[in-house]
Amino acid sequence: MASVHQPSGAITIRNWKSMNRPRAQSARGRKRYPNQHNHCINNYNMEFLSQPWPWWVAGILAGLTVPVLLLLGNKHFGISANLRHACAACFPANIKFFQYNWKKEAWNLFFVGGLIVGAVIASTVLADPNPIQVAPSLTADLAENGISRVDGLVPAELFSWSELLSLRGFILIVIGGFLVGFGTRYAGGCTSGHAIMGLSNLQLPSLIATIFFMVGGFIMSNLILPYILAL
Amino acid sequence: MTNKASIIEQEAIENTDYEVRSLDTMCLNESEIEHPWWHNLKFSLVGIVFGIALVKGEVISWYRIQEMFRLESFHMYGVIGTAVVVGVISVFLIKKLKARTIDGEAINFTPKQFTKGQVIGGTIFGLGWAMTGACPGPMFALVGTGALVFLVAIASAIAGTWVYGYFRERLP
Numbered sequence: 518m519a520s521v522h523q524p525s526g527a528i529t530i531r532n533w534k535s536m537n538r539p540r541a542q543s544a545r546g547r548k549r550y551p552n553q554h555n556h557c558i559n560n561y562n563m564e565f566l567s568q569p570w571p572w573w574v575a576g577i578l579a580g581l582t583v584p585v586l587l588l589l590g591n592k593h594f595g596i597s598a599n600l601r602h603a604c605a606a607c608f609p610a611n612i613k614f615f616q617y618n619w620k621k622e623a624w625n626l627f628f629v630g631g632l633i634v635g636a637v638i639a640s641t642v643l644a645d646p647n648p649i650q651v652a653p654s655l656t657a658d659l660a661e662n663g664i665s666r667v668d669g670l671v672p673a674e675l676f677s678w679s680e681l682l683s684l685r686g687f688i689l690i691v692i693g694g695f696l697v698g699f700g701t702r703y704a705g706g707c708t709s710g711h712a713i714m715g716l717s718n719l720q721l722p723s724l725i726a727t728i729f730f731m732v733g734g735f736i737m738s739n740l741i742l743p744y745i746l747a748l
Numbered sequence: 749m750t751n752k753a754s755i756i757e758q759e760a761i762e763n764t765d766y767e768v769r770s771l772d773t774m775c776l777n778e779s780e781i782e783h784p785w786w787h788n789l790k791f792s793l794v795g796i797v798f799g800i801a802l803v804k805g806e807v808i809s810w811y812r813i814q815e816m817f818r819l820e821s822f823h824m825y826g827v828i829g830t831a832v833v834v835g836v837i838s839v840f841l842i843k844k845l846k847a848r849t850i851d852g853e854a855i856n857f858t859p860k861q862f863t864k865g866q867v868i869g870g871t872i873f874g875l876g877w878a879m880t881g882a883c884p885g886p887m888f889a890l891v892g893t894g895a896l897v898f899l900v901a902i903a904s905a906i907a908g909t910w911v912y913g914y915f916r917e918r919l920p
Contacts, residue, residue, distance in 0.1 A: 569804060569805070569806050570804040570805050572822070572823050572824075572826030572827045572830065573830050574804075575801045575804065575805020575806075575830075575831075576826060576827045576828070576829065576830025577831075578797060578800075578801035578805075579798065579801055579805075579827065579830075580831035580833065580834025582794060583834075583835040583838055583839065585794050586791070586794060587839075587842060587847075587849070587855050588842075588849055589791065589794065589849065590791070590849055590850075590851065591777070591778045591779040591849050591853050591854075591855050591856060592775075592776075592778075592791070593774060593775045594774075594775060595773065595774045595775020596775075596883075596884045596885040597883075597909075598773050598775040599884070600902075600906050600909040601909050601913070603906045603909075604906060604909055604910045610910075612910075612913045612914055612916075614768065614771065614913035615910075615913055616764075616768055617764075617765050617769040618765050618769070621769070621777055622769070622775075622776075623788060624777060624788045624791045625791070627789065627791045627792045628791040628794060628798075629795060629888050630792050630795065631791065631794065631795020631796040631798070631799065632795040632796070632798055632802070632888050633799065633891060633892040634792070634795070634796050634892065635795060635796035635799020635800040635801075635803070636799045636800070636808070636888070636890070636893050637892045638800055639799065639804050639892075640803055640892065640893035643804060649806070651811045652815050652820035654820055655811060655814055655815055655818065655820055667811070669895075670803075670808055670809040670810070670890070670893060670895070671808075671809065671811075671881060671890065672810060676898070677897055678896075678897050680897075681900060688879070689880060690880065690898075690900050690901050690904070691900060691904045692876075692879065693875075693880035693901065694880055694887070694900065694901035694902065694908065695876070695904045695905065695907060695908040695911075696873065696876030696908065697880060697883065697884065697887070697901070697904075697905045698876075698907060698908025698909040698910075698911075698912070699869070699873075699876075699912045700869045700870065700872030700873025700875070701869070701883075701905075701909070702772055702869070702908075702913070703772070703869025703870075703873075703912055703919065704868075704870040704872075704873055705772040705773060705774060705863065705865055705866065705869070706774035706775065707873065707883050707884050707885075708877075708884075708885070709883075709885055710773070710774030711870075712828060712832070713832060713835055714775065715774050715860065716832045716835065716836070717832065717836050717839045718857055721862065722860040722861065722866050723774070723860065723866075725862065725866045725867065726866040726869075726870040727870075729866065729871045730871075730874040731817075732870070732871055732874055733873060733876075733877065733878070734813075734817040734874040734875070734878040735874075736871075736874070736875065736878075737817070737875045737877075737879055738814055739817065742814075742878060745879070
């Protein structure tokens with residue numbers, strides 16, 4: 518163990534010890550990088566950050582968004598509202614639902630701007646060089662429909678500009694996007710507004726909404742999507 | 749439009765603003781304080797952390813969403829479950845300690861009413877979520893990761909929201 522982790526740069530005893538501790542690198546990390554070892558402490562930290570983060574890290578950060586927004590300015594977490602602000606700002610068309618002062622909710626557009634910047638950082642500075650790990654049963658079902666490239670976060674054979682012109686891609690991107698916009702507003706919120714913010718505030722309507730988000734998802738993924746993918 | 753008419757219209761918007769703005773939304777700015785625009789940059793910082801968490805937690809991955817709905821992986825249940833637990837504890841503490849914002853404002857919570865939209869709209873959103881593999885947050889995040897075709901999905905989602913607004917009075 519010591520020989521493979523032999524550091525090339527100067528490094529403190531304390532760090533050296535922690536590098537040799539078996540728990541310092543997760544089981545998943547070891548599996549993913551069988552032949553790759555750390556040369557200095559900096560690389561080691563970057564590798565920890567560039568691996569996919571465990572569910573609980575993402576969950577804690579997403580959950581903390583709720584109190585942070587409340588404490589920073591009495592703002593209630595919810596992203597789909599921005600789709601409505603976009604309508605109110607650009608195409609209000611005398612519809613009463615869009616006649617409000619969207620500028621008062623501009624903070625949320627700034628939040629989404631930050632979200633996009635965060636995604637740029639995560640996919641460049643913190644990018645994971647390894648292909649995504651996907652459940653074998655899903656990979657097999659996709660391969661049956663000619664989707665065999667499993668590398669990025671989304672299947673490029675379904676979500677790309679050229680696929681947009683195919684029936685399958687058009688349905689998934691354009692119709693799917695439309696249903697997201699229509700459904701979230703009809704339900705009064707999306708995963709962030711209902712499932713995270715609403716449930717955090719113990720709202721029964723949000724629990725009902727979240728249950729039906731899942732119902733819709735289960736129906737689509739298991740009963741309808743196989744037919745769309747076969748197109 | 750004459751100047752007077754536009755003033756009257758502006759006043760009408762102001763009088764009904766909160767009423768309209770709070771329709772069909774969980775997400776509200778309850779603050780009464782007016783700040784210069786750059787104060788909003790602090791929300792961008794929160795957005796950056798949230799965006800990194802979405803991407804690095806692979807919440808924006810179409811595969812993870814399919815695995816969730818096909819019960820092939822615990823990952824997404826773990827993410828959403830943890831977020832809810834952290835959120836519930838935080839909101840409980842904010843209420844219990846009567847915490848105030850950094851500007852000293854009281855923090856408001858408005859109870860939500862049940863509507864049929866939560867059932868019908870919720871199911872419709874679920875269908876779209878499983879198709880695009882992205883709810884609204886991840887759609888924006890995917891654009892940030894370079895999957896620019898999701899700009900089309902966002903435009904389509906804005907169109908969907910607009911069509912909802914158009915037919916809102918006639919829906920169940």
